[in-house]
Amino acid sequence: MNLLRALYQKEMIDGLRDRRSLFSSFFFPFLAPLFIYGLMTLMIEQNTKKETIELPVIGGEYAPALIQHLLENGIEVTAFSDDPEQAIRDKSVDLVLEIPADYQASMAAFELTRVGMIHDGSRNDTRATVSRVRQLIRSYSSELNALRLISRGISPRLIQGVQPKNEDIASEEQRAANILSYIPIYVLMAAFVCGLGLAIDTTAGERERRSLEPLLINPVPRLKLIFGKWLAASTLSAVGMVITLILCLWTMLALPLDELGFRFSLAKSQIPLLVLAILPVPLLACSLQLLLGLFAKSFKDAQSYIGILVILPVVPGLVLQFYPVTTSLWMYLVPILGQSLMIKELLGAEPVAFAAYFLSFASTVATSLGICLIAARLLDQERVIQG
């Protein structure tokens, strides 16, 4: 125990004095919430912008009733006389409505009357405007149809057919949790970023500065050497991860999310549960980093291997976002995936089974210990010293 404490303390002192690497590691926990804040503010702004759609119309005088319908629904109609295609290409207008000169005649003859909607389908920012105007024209058309039927003594209900009815069963918290699905990604990534500097320095760095050989000639079991390095790196990683979590939550609480139709509330009792759920992740992250650090041929090699590892926490997050599967208990046994699920559920105010905590904790810690054992075996191999 004394031996382990000596190893741990030395690694911690060494790691904490490495200011440069410490700063670059802990840049991430402070950057992530800032990023969230910016992104969410932008989203809220876009969603709550009072939608006064300005619609340039060519030949509006031919269809006064349609124009009236648009005006009643909050569209600001302006007369337009330039080349519509050119104007859209210049991005000076989003959409131009073109009413043909024979509009009245065509209507009177009960022919199919077309009005032109000229827009650029490759632009994402105008899509909402286009669909809004299209929908208004459709609703005008169905009103007109109904009137035509009534005037002939037919009930408009005859042509009603089938219509979808919207029923969203997601609670406001759940919808928010979907939006929040990148919080687990950030938090888990922090675990992989914050201990990285120490993990590389104490493995590949140790060998490169030729201090590994003097270390290995001391009467210390290899596994204890690994444990000392592992726990020190994990400490930094855990601190960074918890800072990221707290700052991300604090950011979410500070944002006016209700304007998006989401509710994000956080009970104080949830924070310890969140921390408990993710606590084994630094152990896993650092054990992998140590193993790769020992395996790598050089410091640079180690940096690139371990850099790739940072992507790992993104994988379950992405999978969950694009391929929403029903959660079953075995998923908690998969390290990283289990923790991603639990963060999502806890933030969405869904109940998390005790078994989930137990399974994810046990499997992640066991995996980490297994990786440490492999690392200790690697340290026993002559290859490690020979380089």
Added chain:
Amino acid sequence: MIEVSGLRKSFAEVTALKGVSFSAQNAKVTGLLGPNGAGKSTSLRILYGLLKPDTGWAKIDGLDVSLERLKAQARLGVLPDGHGLYARLTAREHMAFFGRLHGISPDVLEQRSDELIRMLDMQTIADRRTEGFSQGERMKVCLARALIHSPDNIVLDEPTNGLDVMTTRKVRELINELRQLGLCVLFSSHIMHEVSRLCDEIVIIAEGQVVAQGVPDAIRESAGEENLEDAFVILSERAARL
């Protein structure tokens, strides 16, 4: 006391050791002499438990290094081939860390650190971080690190390599002091006059084999040469022809 017997070791296609046996007694300085690549470092690395021999054994005070690595390592102080230090730790922190790895209690550790700082003239550098230390200063920290647990057996791998005259003299003085304390000192070198001046016993290694062993006079005799350096060259060449 250090003994190795019948050490053989191959790396991939290179046979580094072809059966090396020698011993180093207490209260004596034993020099391991040989040209670069002769197998000195490989032998020493097996001795301090970093490499495993293909066959043969190495014992420290009768403890087989392969079988009882931790016990054997506890009785050994080593200045290894790698002189790496932790740049962000001070000289004193180095001694404390390695002392604790040997399980030395804090008060003994402090006493011993002060003793070594005096012995190695480290007063001015003891509490400075080792970053930017000169070659000589680094060597002193390495020596202090090797001696912190007062081992009975000392192995020094090329201790004077790359040092200036003053530090080299200091290291030689230290080796003499250690002998007077009754320790078993084994050091490797490729510098002839250093070995001839310091050693009670010489082991000449060439091409992965021991080609001569004994007191300096006996070695001169066996080669039929007056000068130890000539003796060394003749013995090494004889080994190369085999």
